[in-house]
Amino acid sequence: MTQYKFLKEELKELNSKIELDLYYDINIFSSKESRIVVDQDGISSSNDKDKGVKIRVWDGEKYLEYGQSSLEINSIETQLNRLLKEANENSKLINKVIELKYETEILNKNYVKISQKQDIKETSKVLNEIKNRIRKFDNEVVSARCALIEEEEEHIFSNKYRSLYQKIPLKILVVIAYVKCKDEITRMVYESYVANDFSVFKKFESEEKEFNQKIINTKKVKRLKGGKYHALLSPKLTGLLAHESFGHGMEADTMMKGRALASIWSGKKIGSDAINIIDYPAIEGKHGEFYFDHDGNLAKKTYLVKKGVVNEPMADLYSKSKLNLKSSSNARAESFDHKLYARMSNTYFDTGDKTKDELLSEIKEGIYIIESNGGMEDPKGWGVQIQGCFGQKIKDGKLVDEFYDGFTLTGFLPEIIKNISGISKEFEIEGGGSCGKGHKEWVRVSEGGPYLLIEELILG
């Protein structure tokens, strides 16, 4: 904290020296990740640190950006002045200036969370015990691995108006079992648990039975026959639908480029009044947690869908200015040497009024989709692709002992949302994953929501 507190003050002083009337901002990125992995070969560990500064100057029609690893204030000042000079020269030649609608309220804030520490010996011991329990749980578990990933992100945003600092620690426990199945194929059973502190171990303990049950269920998997199904989505799948299928289409930079079908749905009804889809970074202990974004906007809830109506998109400063939108807190860059885009954080469906069991009882024959290995966005076509799904058969309102894996959930998003006929009270946001824009630009996110009952869902 001390180093960054000092740097924050140095940047404030630097801002006070800048006389040119051009918009600019400075983002300091710093991330630490320590990883302890325990598997059959023993314990290994690594510590990653990354830091750097990203300086942006607006010349009236485009950003000039520079990123470097060094955080020396003199070097930052030199690069900022170089970019300002170049932008100033450019600005004299620009005919049609685009005015950036940046925030001018003066803010000086710190958001600091203390990272809980634990001796590596103690952590390794706990991981080893978990690994051994999983390995011994079933004879068909051919290998097991546990890892604790401790992330700590520090970030400074600084410009003429804002001086912001945040420090967010996150811990992710990853548990993996490789299981030999009846069809002689080895499959991976994976689970991750996220929190700000070591409560991830307690989370696992309370859900260990479920993890073990997953091992037993995985051994029985069959291939699902493609077709339309009455389905119940777990909170994980609900989250993926919110994130991959809907969220990406509501990123304002994608809309600005004419790449999102959501643009023509804006203000229109897409589902029942019970449907609300939200993006909100400031949720404690979730993987998309942060308190201000890389444009210096303080975290706020963005209702992508409100009472069934397509509402406001997630924006960065440039797309917000071009599309004349309200501020949202969604400007994010992967690192100091990457461009900033409109991105999601913690994205979820809001809760409904039924219980999971009530929703289940409404299915005569169908599938409970429990998890998947990810999805791919299609903002222009609003096509849904969530692949590598794992599911369980439902018959006469009850889960039966029949399991399927490797199938894909697909279809046209507005059709799927229209076909949501029930939303549970139970609610979860989980996951320690990252999200790419297309096939690159990774940022940490999470997603979730309630259980969703959906009719005529295409699975294959």
Add this chain to the structure above:
Amino acid sequence: MEEKQIQISKYSKYIELLNKLLSQNKISAWNINGHDIERENFYMEADYKIESILEAKREGFVVNLYKEINDEIGKSTFVSSKYDSIEEFKEDLNIALFTCSQSRTKKYKLSKKEDKEVDYSHIDYDSFCSKKFEENFKSKTLKVFFAQIIEILKKEISGAQSEKINLKVNSCEFLNSIRTYEHIDSNKIDKAFKQNSSYFELIITAKNLDTNKENEFVSYEKINNVINFDFEGFFKNCILNAKNSVIAKQMKNFKGKVILSNTACKDFFIPDLSLNSVIGHCSARLKHQGVSKYKIGKEIFTAKKNKLTIYANAIRKNNSVSEAFDEEGISGQRTCLIKKNVVQTFFANKQYADYTKNKATGPLGVIEVNPGDKSLEELNQEENYVEIITFSSFVPDLVSGEFSSEIRQGYLVENGIRKPIKGGLLTGNIFKILENIELSKEIQDVPGYVGPKAIKFYDAEIVGL
């Protein structure tokens, strides 16, 4: 040589501290893997307007410490960007020393300079970097080059507009980098290499003026050398696919012959986010963990037609995925993994090579798949089949080999008539679907993959909508 000397001096103060720990027997070995990345990126939005120009310089390195303790090894890795002071490095080194004393893995032989796997006689500093590209990069003329490419794009788009279909460029990203890597270790191995890399992404929307239906086509290419790249051909292909996307029919259920061509074929062999299971099971780590089903000298499956021969080539010239060494200093090699469907060896770092009693193979590098003997024309001589051009995202399960991937663009050929299609899921198991295939004799040479332009599956299944 001059450039290399600069590199060495950059790490000298760290080497001094590491050697001191070595002489005090606090560690048994160390290595430093430095990486310097310079970027020059251009971002264009709709109407050919530049939104951002980004330059960056990333400097960092990875340090590995090893401590042999009886029949175990303690290993600690720390990665950091450039230190602004030696005190910061000392702080991290102390944490790493403690971590090293606490971590334990089964002992394995650390690499030595005299090992055959540490032979660099076949690798030069400049082997993987295009001189022409570097000249353009250093002299900041890529901006001019990008402007020229955009002029070609404008011309192609304008020439392809018709009364029925309107085309629009939504965005374009042109990302370039020069990367310098260096490996230095306590065995006095010191090697460096340079790599160039480019990424070009183009998104075009086509609008059918009769139906008002709009669709976009996203193309992205990792490019070995942009200076020689056929942008005109690339743009023509993007435009064709964008136009097809608005007239494409939704794919229905289908069982039979499916051809993956160009991008789809490349994505099948080297998926973006994972390894293809047929290659992944050649991992010594997976073998050691009891997850790989392969045995050296045994067939991976019985083939009905073409058999697979696959190499991992980390030292292929002019390929931006080639690498001179792995983090333990094992030099890049060309390794035959599978020959005519028979497993030849497992790819491994030093640790897993030792555990599985195999040779360390260094970095994986470029996947080379031997071509077949039929031309694309011959493979396409069918009355009824599906050709897939691109997937939305091809992500097989590495361990089980199962996949189910949405078709973003393709053709359905019925009674010899070819019509664009989209949607539907190519579904199956990698090991099963590869039992009955033919590969084209024409190859594609792209970053990370050199192999057939097309693969024909005889027993494939598409689940339609």
